[in-house]
Amino acid sequence: MRPTVHDIAAAAGVSLATVDRVLNQRPGVRHVTREKVETAIRELGYVRDVAAANLAKGRTYPLVFILPASDNSFMHGLNAEIRQAVLRSSAERTDIRTIEVPAFDPAALVSVLEQLSREKPCGIALVATDAPDVRAAVDRLVRERFPIVTLVSDLTGSLRHHYAGVDNIAAGRTAARLLGRFLGPRKGEIAVLAGSMLVRDHRERLEGFTAVMAEEFPDLAILPVLEGRDDPEVAHRLVADALGNAGIIGVYSLGAGNRGLIRALKEKAVDRVLTVIAHELTAHTRAALMDNTIDAILNQDAGHEVRSAIRVLKAKADGLAVIEAQERIRLDIFLKDNLP
Amino acid sequence: MRPTVHDIAAAAGVSLATVDRVLNQRPGVRHVTREKVETAIRELGYVRDVAAANLAKGRTYPLVFILPASDNSFMHGLNAEIRQAVLRSSAERTDIRTIEVPAFDPAALVSVLEQLSREKPCGIALVATDAPDVRAAVDRLVRERFPIVTLVSDLTGSLRHHYAGVDNIAAGRTAARLLGRFLGPRKGEIAVLAGSMLVRDHRERLEGFTAVMAEEFPDLAILPVLEGRDDPEVAHRLVADALGNAGIIGVYSLGAGNRGLIRALKEKAVDRVLTVIAHELTAHTRAALMDNTIDAILNQDAGHEVRSAIRVLKAKADGLAVIEAQERIRLDIFLKDNLP
């Protein structure tokens, strides 16, 4: 049986009340006494029973998710997963609120963060826009002891406690190797469709992609990036135009808005052997994978990201350790054979 | 605030004791009264606070893991993950015991299962050997209300509550498509190294592999399967022999014992362009992926499997729902760029 506060009190030769004062960092304990208690805690290997403590405190975890107001399948999916988590709130003692901010707008994000610092949630998850102001705001909140995790898009160099998302450089590198290997000895040009180079995850994917292409597949030339703003219409136009170039033998779509890409491919490339790699598994990309329009899909599981963010925020709020391996968000590679 | 037993009692117009009798299916409640309470429970949307209940009961979850006594990296890894879970036991209220049984020995497995039915653990996870006797023993335990999950290797057609492992047919299919696509237009022969065709997961991987090869890559011929018994020495000999055949352009290793495979490849195939796909990420396969001896690794995350099995068994023991998407064990595809 694991030791309880009573055991600590007995071992330290003090009363229950004193143990309680030490455990909950209440004042009125002499230094020597505090040391005695802390020694007993260490020696007996006491760990607070979080379930009992939460019961006694009537504790809930007010959490805030800050998401960009983007109208694409991935963000819709992320939202849906948060709603699922809300349904589990009562069992998990969470109290989850979602705030939408304009996409790619650091100032708006900062103002929301500043507002939250007054509201005292016990944890914040945000899809970070990569800007110095945002970094500063996040660092300030971390210093004020708010648990913070970045979701989907990281804020490197900031003090955030955790990042619940995939390694986008690795994703880009993986895409490049898959494309290169699938194309084999063929020579030609590769079209790259991105959302916006202002978003860190897209930049990183491109960075990884071009690095591996340059190192390992010198026969494949990367064309200038098409920025589709994650909008199906824009993507469609850009890709349809680009396919006028007969030298293109491969396409890497590293953002959202794949609906337009797929339409363009079906209209303009029926007679050509194109190898296509895209990101994010949606109804559209899934269908395209099944009918061979797309050859592979790289994906991040939004459900895992949301659940992981919640687990990590709760653990940080309680000062507990997280199981690192469990919280690592993996890059899923889907071929038509291993779809979920 | 979520309703408590007191609210149920008030709503149903009965005493706390009666609510307790209904909730814990104790006798001495008239049918009509029971109905009243159940209606109140439904109408208020009451769900038992599992944390409080466990505290009151002093409940622990005695769980048993039954593993084959196989001496390969994967089983060692699985064992290590179970030990990690044991370290978390006190926080998770689990009490985990591991039983090793001779590998591929249905009778031994059945006798352990029968013994357990007397011991009353609150959940059992087993790496199933696929045999009718085992299926019958598992079904019997399920009927006796033991929560049971299969781990790594499933027992299809049995009544087990859950399978914590990958879809091995999908894994084989994925391996085939990767190999076929990586080889591109080349024609030649493919060597397949398995552990044993007596194990269901190996059979399924082969089944998926040959199916996709036949459907989609008719220029690639699959050679008779080499059964390496998951033993590095045997695997080494078999592969070294097979590589005498100059027509081999690809290798699929669907079992364990990859150390021998890798040695054989380094000795016999330095001057050849072989495409190699293997299962299970270990120190050896990882190094081989990095130095281009292996082109891709398919993996199942033993840590996820163990944690998932525990979560599911606990949920079943409490009669709670599991988050299906969370418990799905995914097939990891590793290229050298996305290694963890």
Added chain:
DNA sequence: GATTTTTTGATTTACGTACATCAAAATTGG
């Protein structure tokens, strides 16, 4: 209608922790 049996209520203790109160003891300052 009296007796037995079944059903229900009222109440208590417990789980491990949090938190508050008040009294007692120890320490500090003058």
Added chain:
DNA sequence: CCAATTTTGATGTACGTAAATCAAAAAATC
């Protein structure tokens, strides 16, 4: 040494549930 202050102990209540006991009420049996 006394008074003021700080530190410690003792005790009780609470959280939501489980489980037990005993008395009271209701229903079933004769």
